[in-house]
Amino acid sequence: MSVRSTPPSPSSPPSAPRRHLPRARGLLAGTAGAALVAGLLTAPAALAAPADLDPLGSASELGVDVPVQDDLLDGAAEAIPGRWLVQVSGDPALQGGSAGANRTTQKKVEDSAEAAAVPFTVQRSFTGGWNGMSVSMDDADVAALRQVPGVEAVFPVLAVEAPRPADAAPEDEYGNAMTGADTLQQVDGLTGDGVKVAVIDSGIDYNNPDLGGAGTDDETADFPGDRVIGGYDYVGDDYDSSTAGSTPQPDAYPDDCGGHGTHVAGIIGADGEVTGVAPEADLLAYRIFGCDGTSDTDVILAAMEQARADGADVVNMSLGASFMTWQDYPTAQLADSLVASGTTVVISAGNSGTSGTFSSGAPGVASDAITVASVDSTHRRSPFATAAGADRGYAAAEGAVAPPTSGELTLVAAGEAGTDAALACDPAAVPAATGEGQALLVSRGTCSFREKALAGESAGYDAVILHNNAPGSLSPTVEGDPALTIPVVMASQADGLALQEALAAGPVTWAWQEGTTVLENETAGLVSDFSSYGLTAELELKPDIAAPGGSIWSTLPLEEGGHGSMSGTSMAAPHVAGAAALLLEKPPELTPAQVKSAMMNTADPLTWSLAPDQGYLEPVHRQGAGLLDLVSAAHTTTSVAEPSISLGEGEDGPRTVTITVANAADEDRTYDVGVRHGVATGAPTSDPEFYAAEGIAEPSASTVTVPAHGSADVEVTLGEDFGEDGIIYGGWVTLTGTDEDLVVPFAGLSGDYQALTVLDDAGAGLPALGVSDGEGSVNLDPDGGHTYTMQDGDVPYLAYSLAYPAERFEVRAYEVKKNGKLKIVNPSVGHVAAEDHLGRTESPEVWAWDGSYALKNEKSKSVKNGDYLLELRVLKPLGDASDPSDWETYTSPRFTIANPTPGKPGAH
Template sequence: MQSTLALLLGALALTNAQPTQRAQAAEPSHVPNAYFVHLRNTTADGGRADPKAAFHRKCAEKAVAYNVRYEFNDSDLFYGLSVSLSNDSAVDALKSIPEVTHVSPVRWIPRPELDTTFADNSAAAFESNLHHAVRSAASHHAKRATSADAAAVDFNSAHRLTGVDEAHAAGVRGAGVKIAIVDSGVDHRHPALGGCFGSGCKFSFGYDLVGDAYDGYDPSKIAPKPDPLTTCLGGFHGTHVSGIVGMDATETNDTLFSSLVGVAPEAELGMYRVFGCTGGAHEDVIVAAMQRAADDGPHLISMSLGGYAAWGGDPSSPYLELVAGLKRRGIAVVAAAGNNGESGPFWLSDPAIMPDALAVASVENSEFPTYELRDDGGESHRYGALYPFPSGNYTAVVAGDGSAQSEFGCFSENYEALAANLTGDISNYVVVVKRGWCPVTVSQQQAVANGFTKILTFPDPDSDNIFIQGYGVPVVAVVGNGTIVSIGSTTDSTIYDAIKTNGEVKLSFTDKTPVLEEQFLGGQMNNFSSVGPSWDFALKPQIAAPGGNIISTYPLGGGGWAVASGTSMAAPYLSGVYALVKSQHPDLSIDEIFDILKTTAKPLLAAGREDYSPTPQQGAGLVSAADAVFHQTTVSPSQFELGGTEKLATVDTTITLRNPTAEDVTYELGHTAANGMAFYPYGNSAPDNLGWSDGRYINLAPLPFAASIKFPSSTSVTVPAGGSASVAFTVSPPTGLDPKEIPIYSGFITATSSLNETLSIPYVGAPYDYATTPLIGLDPPTPGIHDANRSVFAAPQVYQYGSKLAQGAHQAYNFYDDDTPVFRYSLLQPTRWTRVDVVDAATDFVPTWYGYDPTQAVTNYTRTSMTPNGTVAGVEVLGNIYLFSGDTPLTQLSLQWSFPLRDVTGTTYVGLKKGGYRLLVQWLRFGGDEEKREDWESWMSGIIESTRDAYEGPVNGTVV
């Protein structure tokens, strides 16, 4: 979570802040004037004073105007409240109240985004030499199930992939386990979801915290109600998620999908609605939902939502206390890792990133329903679709105006002229759309907006993106008259080629019987699945589950069923498996079940390759429900976070094997290396340093390095019946790698037992000394170059905005118009804190690095009359101009100082008087102590002199 100031910084403060360009979905933003107030719970420690009463009293004394949004009264979870302030300047007053431990912004959380499978995000994939993996449809789609009776087709392919079908066959179906879901509500009228709400129903508990009209912007639209029923199609997400966990269509009259069952169909479900029919949600609504769910006593909370987070240890995050407190109560949190795989490594979501949550990655489903169509030459083609197209003969036309780009159908104009030139009823046409540039959801929306209700997509034959080759469709769309839009997908360009050759092709749709075909890359990692590790090198995600092209329940108004893709689908799947294990082993703790799930998971090969995907992409691998439910051996720990080489010596690399059986068991220990990876995988191979910093070069390219693992005692160990044994191993990280690339190595410790068990423990580490690697560039800057062509390895510098001349030991500015200083630097390593403070020019502080020659004294300047505002690890500072928590490597930070100083907390303006100053830039690494001066690294500028009292202070307000 970012600091208060970081989320408040606007154009006034940062005229040009340029983080490394990384593709991303909608990300959290600060809700204006809304804050979490973390309180010190003295009553829980036996104190007699009421912290909340004291807070309200002291706010009145300080004349702080506020409204309470939510109160959080569970002392063992998150204790405090959220408030709306009349003015952000009151934040500093809140922080000064003794009962307050943290004040942090309430964020706007975007509603979960799905169906990124077919976007052109091949840069995030393993893209080296992948053409060999793209085969014709005839060779990679083997028929798995056919039937003259559509209802006899078993659509539970994900269960066959994970062994859930074996658990069900043994009668393990989640009975006795309560699962709470925090999402967009549920259409519990659906027969497969029980058809009712309340005692005795499948959905027996829950609450709607927001109502239909809530959009995450206008709190006046909040309309809570006891029943979390959601019927709008915009709120489909929670209904789809719910079906994955616990649907049961086998007792319904559905003619097509009566075979579908959720992972834990006998579990008791609860829904806590935090999204309306449109828009996002305020973060305090989500926290309130989690606490309300906790009070209803579930065994776990499943969360398919979140926003970007750099690391899980930020004390200002309400999730840190909350998830830890839920675990102490015996309530597990299973959360989606995120759908930002196209953004490259180190891009995760909270609450999944929290240390006590289980973060889930997504794997492609193994099979897809297909139907037959025939062209006017009598040739048969298979197309993947949820529902078959309406019977009839239709004319196929290609989207666009004939240009290659328009054929992707990503824009309205790609259909407007086409529709205008057609003769007769537009419903008699099938529009053929190339996929691979934008998500198919976008193509669907644009086509429907222009009147098309039958859409057939095919993979771009010129693309090397293997992830567009398989079948896939977006969620169901319904036009105004209630008609469900028909959309299907083929795996080759045959129909498109025929149209281009012949000018017109007729397609005949008569087949209504689905055939399940093997999905290309089925059972392998989805490229949209977010990739870790966190920026403090913690292993996230920790496990994977089916999340690509999952069929599940949908609001009845949209037909009742839909296909969707995302870690949003993987998290409830894993939640269901957790419930299966818990129902079979009710006395196991959260950590014990997490350990079992991870160590029985199956490591996955990289998509389209013969080597293993890094653990920061797949965690422990694909969940194996049958192995987890019917486990015998247990192993702990279930993951190793080795950190940089400076930390490795302090990590206890020992595993403990426990044999609960009545016979001795022998284990053979081994090692499976995964591909190396790096934040900047191309290093200096790209021109102009772009390989280090340009978003086009940040991806999950496989790199040929791995650790060496040794077992000093033996690779074989026999554990007696009912006993345990501990086995140590040593790790030798790969050497010779450039720390500036931020390389990551990973793999699995394996144990194969005489009981035919195969267990594995994932690990992750950084093969360099993070503690001593320079955080910033230190090369001499090239004179006169201050724009994007500035080397990312150049040392920090200050220059005059108007003239672009670099400042030396001293420069005077009038802080008016262009006569202001600009500070620019690049960050090469992740940091827990970045501060740009201002100190008296006469300071005797010795920084790590100087931005001037300290042997040359400068005396011809005016001393400032400003006095220290506070201290940072013992150093007196006059104020602050930039503050950021969880700062990540970035190309350039360009900060024009054209505003008054803020106080040391970065909250309230304190002005800027005439006189001399220096910028003191300070960085705290992950693992460092904020109070220890030796843990901070710093760079200090030459003298920046203000020739006038530029800004009065204190100023009533903060940056907005």
């Protein structure tokens, strides 16, 4: 996943997945004016720290722009109505099953579903890495389909947003130097020659000379070629899965019109103006995104299976469905199948780091894949202006006029540095421009970038120069209606303060410049602010490793200038994919598990990005083993059988784990055994509290000697006694030798996972019943009593927020009889809607009921008019469905259904 700056235009990183439980959802709006919105913007109260935890502050207190309701964009993944993935019984062929047997089982399921009056149309059949079908069907029939013999699970097809890069960047050579890729190229002569790397993305512009092309924009030329040797376009230019009626138009030419895939491919294997990590690797291009809009997990599954069939040694997937942290989602299952069959799979961790913990997603949560976090590079390449005697790099805001490459403006400060006036959040307080040729200097903070930009435009300025209020580069978005008519750019905190100081001493001129400049990165070597946190829903440690992804210069399609800069975990993953190609080129031949272990065992744990001068290490569930050290990975002769340790929940007390250390050298190796701890995180997941928390970590010995061509075991007791449920803690078991240092990351969750509250109040009294406002949004109706016509969206809504992943989500409906007794609707099934394995939500979501329900093995029916209430039930993650204490329940107030056409589902 990625975030990009000029060229092309920047935008914000994708946010949370939007899920359709089998009904349409609305947007949450305020009741009584802005009452609800105000509630949603209120951060949950911080929990008191347990006595043995040292609190370090919350994410928002430490300067993280924690998303709030007004800031949220559509999610990185939204379930597509009417499309589902049906997993059937039997192992996939790559996991020991039979493709023929799987096809037979799928046909039996299709026949049984038809006999049970649950019709569907098969779109694709999968038998190799995942055994199932993608189907189109009535959403109301999904509950019945789950009862059909042979059906193991039913998952929604997710619309996956094309990752939108957005940040300034350096030459790729800086990223290569950070991990030692340049050393392996120059000293060891490794280039990835003969290794096939598949790029499942928006395609590759194979016309780009850095990727083997002749330099002429022609999709029918240069393919297949010496560098991009094969691939397929699954979708065509116009496909957008989120647009009703949009259908894929595949063809033989996986040319890239979006830019993302070409940038990824250049990081892996460019050889020209940009030098990739593996500049002689063979590239395979599988295009699953159109020029704009979303793709879907059905198409992604097809591309994954084809990459394996085409003999890919490495598959790179810089994409994913944020917050879908369950490892049984089909794309994650298929990723593990590819690894089991001998393919190294590398996946981006996601760009939802500002949204807190449990924010990564599928397929990156796949257990055996290498999931990659992003680290900011040492330098960044940026468009720039000169002001106050220095070059001032900037990122252009999306939704504004493109900045010019010449001309001068006189800077005017919105207010004195450090004051509210400097924020330009009150348009009335912004000093009016006194004439043409002036730019307003504004500090980041409090209100949105768009509000600041509009205030400057309204005050008569010809440009708005925003500056950061914290270290690091950032690309803003000012999109909206009406569009901005002036340039808006974002400068660094240091440049902004320098300009403020210069303005206090006299006039300052901002002079636009042509081209780009290379600047030192203020956050070099720190985990990028957008990089997502683990754990998985099953409490497995993710991500696995970190690589340069913040501020990377690489290839772009010729029509976009040929080269440009992007940031994101999308850029970190291909760096690791290229590194895998180098390791696979070097004898002896490695398995995917050995590639992963070599990278993780030799990585270097990173300093905590939110307080880099305090001596703490970044949470292990955000960086994994640490920064990739490719030279050590290529030359180590020592390995650990398990690259990481996932401790799970801690209610049963500490665990003693055995670490097996193998030595392929001709001489014995002795290592000092130790433990380093990372910063821990606690509730709330959306704005986590950070703690200096050293759990129990007791090695059985202080040293271990590993014989030549032999192995030795080290036992380590790991756990916690914090006295608090839900603290995610961890660190690294360290093996320190004379010639090399090794690490084994570990993580766990304190106390009882099922003791945590899943249904979150969200500062708004959720869950709650809702009523349509008639304009596409939903008002809360906590007291009930509304009469729903079930027409034109006037249906009962449930607004809810999930603080943690949910094992199961159910809605039951009850008719309220005249005597006050409750009669359950759909007693043969027990509920009117259900879905398994939901990720935590980034913002409140809304489920709508049109009055219909699916009988067991039969078609849908609708309730009659009368009085009803709804019961929302959530099974806690990894909970026992037979244990009532593992369920959370909300019961709505009473409401009335008065449908003028009773028995028919309401229109939306």
